[in-house]
Amino acid sequence: MSGANGARISRIAPQRRHTLQFLREIRAFSPVFLDTEVDMSAVQRLRADARERGERSSVLSYVLYATARVLARHPQANAAIRGGGRPRVARYPSVNGKITLDKTVGGERIVLSTVLADLQHTELAEIQRQIEHHRDGDPQVMPEYAGTRLLHRLPWPVGGWLFRLGVRPLSRRAATFGTFAVTSLSHRPVDGFASVGGTTITLGLGQVAERPVVRDGRVAVAPTMRLTLTFDHRVIDGAEAADVLAGIKAALETFERPSTRPDAPAPAAAQSQEAR
Known part of the structure; x- marks a missing residue:
């Protein structure tokens, strides 16, 4: 179909139905946005060491x-809410991270997401392996995306009902939505952005770039990253969200090669900064 001005008008691609269902579902979200700049020197050194080992x-x-x-140290934020008149909150023992993926399905460029479970006990190398599995795999055949492919095929009302059935019950939310979300545009010249991932905490990652920083009263150059945290004000308040953001910043800036023990304590610097 063509409009009066020659514009080509057509139905939205079925591959985008899951995105529309997701956006409809999170309309009740009450977002507040925080951001900070993270010195990524420690992380970049570890990444360089890994490359030398072929990793x-x-x-x-x-x-x-x-x-x-x-x-894992902030269970109030590792939570989800449901309900308007009589809201209920679930706090989860596992920390499940949802990541977004830039994929092309049936010729349509779309965003897909997947949930990595029990990340509080997962080693760095295993997290990287899971990321690569989803990044490099074909979502048109991977069993993890069978539900999304079904949404693409079903009529809109039926697909919407199925989507709500999968994500609304608090007992399923951690598995289907994750308990926090991370979305990254760090591979593009984007300094920072805010996103709502449907979880109480969503992180947006900008590019790591050389920028001026002040160290010991002097200006230096360091690889820094803009880190944005979006939180759902229905679940937590700004002070709790700020503590989470400060803890993540401190953990990244003091990152050491992870212990082989999954229950290794957080770096002292991260703990002290959270307590301020």
């Missing part, structure tokens, strides 16, 4: 690792 390590894997351990 991959993305910024995303470090952020997931650090955030999961911070949220």
